[in-house]
Amino acid sequence: MLKDPTRQAERDKMVDEQIISHGIKDPKVLAAMRRVPRHKFVPSRYSAMAYNDIPLPIDRGQTISQPSLVALMTEALALEGAKKVPEKVLEVGTGSGYQAAVLAEIVSDVFTIEIIEPLATKAAHTLAELGYRNIHTRVGDGYRGWPEEAPFDAIIVTAASDHVPQPLLDQLAVGGRLILPVGRNYQTLELHRRTAKGYERKIITLVRFVPLVREKQQE
Numbered sequence: 001m002l003k004d005p006t007r008q009a010e011r012d013k014m015v016d017e018q019i020i021s022h023g024i025k026d027p028k029v030l031a032a033m034r035r036v037p038r039h040k041f042v043p044s045r046y047s048a049m050a051y052n053d054i055p056l057p058i059d060r061g062q063t064i065s066q067p068s069l070v071a072l073m074t075e076a077l078a079l080e081g082a083k084k085v086p087e088k089v090l091e092v093g094t095g096s097g098y099q100a101a102v103l104a105e106i107v108s109d110v111f112t113i114e115i116i117e118p119l120a121t122k123a124a125h126t127l128a129e130l131g132y133r134n135i136h137t138r139v140g141d142g143y144r145g146w147p148e149e150a151p152f153d154a155i156i157v158t159a160a161s162d163h164v165p166q167p168l169l170d171q172l173a174v175g176g177r178l179i180l181p182v183g184r185n186y187q188t189l190e191l192h193r194r195t196a197k198g199y200e201r202k203i204i205t206l207v208r209f210v211p212l213v214r215e216k217q218q219e
Contacts, residue, residue: 007039010051014038014067018053022068026075032105033071038064040126041096060116062210064096065158069207074102076191076204077154077177082108088149090171092142092180093158093212097123100135103156110135111149113142115213141215145171152176159212160187169199181209 015033024030039050042064046056055063065073079087087107091100094114100123103110114120117139124137138146142157143165151173157165157180168178172194181187189204 007037007051008034011035011038014051014053018068019071022072024068024071024075028079028081028106029071029075029102032074032102033067035105036098036101037130038067038098040130041098041101041123058096058119059122060119062095062116062119064098065209070099070102072204073156073158073179073189074099074106076179077156079103079106079154081106087153088151090146090149090152090155090168091158092145092155092168094120094123094137095158097127097135099156099158100137101127101130101132104132104135107153108134111138111146111152112136113138113140113146115139115141115215143167143212143214147171154178155180157181157212158209160184160209161212164190164192169194179204181207184211
């Protein structure tokens with residue numbers, strides 16, 4: 001039996017030894033990673049490994065990303081934080097709900113879309129159980145974004161597309177940032193920033209994500 005059911009010591013160790021060592025410096029991101037109980041988002045059979053810096057399987061062939069990658073992608077969005085200015089972030093690919101929870105610790109509102117309904121339902125339940133009230137969930141094709149809530153200050157895609165979805169670029173506010181993995185078997189993690197004149201693109205690193213599922217691929 002665990003002495004501390006919150007597993008705070010494990011989260012602190014994860015941040016101190018795995019997140020900071022990967023070069024993550026944003027205090028807002030580090031604080032969020034310390035607060036969000038990752039063990040609540042992984043299947044019980046993997047609970048013992050929840051704070052290892054590895055991806056873990058969830059249902060329907062999907063995964064929860066390794067903590068250092070979640071932190072890297074979150075930091076790359078250069079979020080101001082709700083205490084400074086209201087920010088709206090769109091997440092494509094809710095999965096377990098972990099990335100949405102990390103974002104919700106930083107920004108005013110998170111809008112997250114998941115195409116696989118059982119995953120969306122489970123994630124929404126977990127997030128509600130943990131008390132998140134600034135996360136808005138939807139079942140649907142995230143490639144299309146959430147146009148009625150646009151523009152977004154930041155958009156994060158947690159599955160790989162072989163190209164950058166134009167609807168997501170269109171839904172960025174001027175100055176907004178989009179981060180996503182682009183490619184097939186292995187991908188480049190790309191950051192796109194909308195300017196008054198167009199878009200700026202930056203390559204961050206090589207990554208490997210599960211493919212982005214579209215409506216036409218559903219049975």
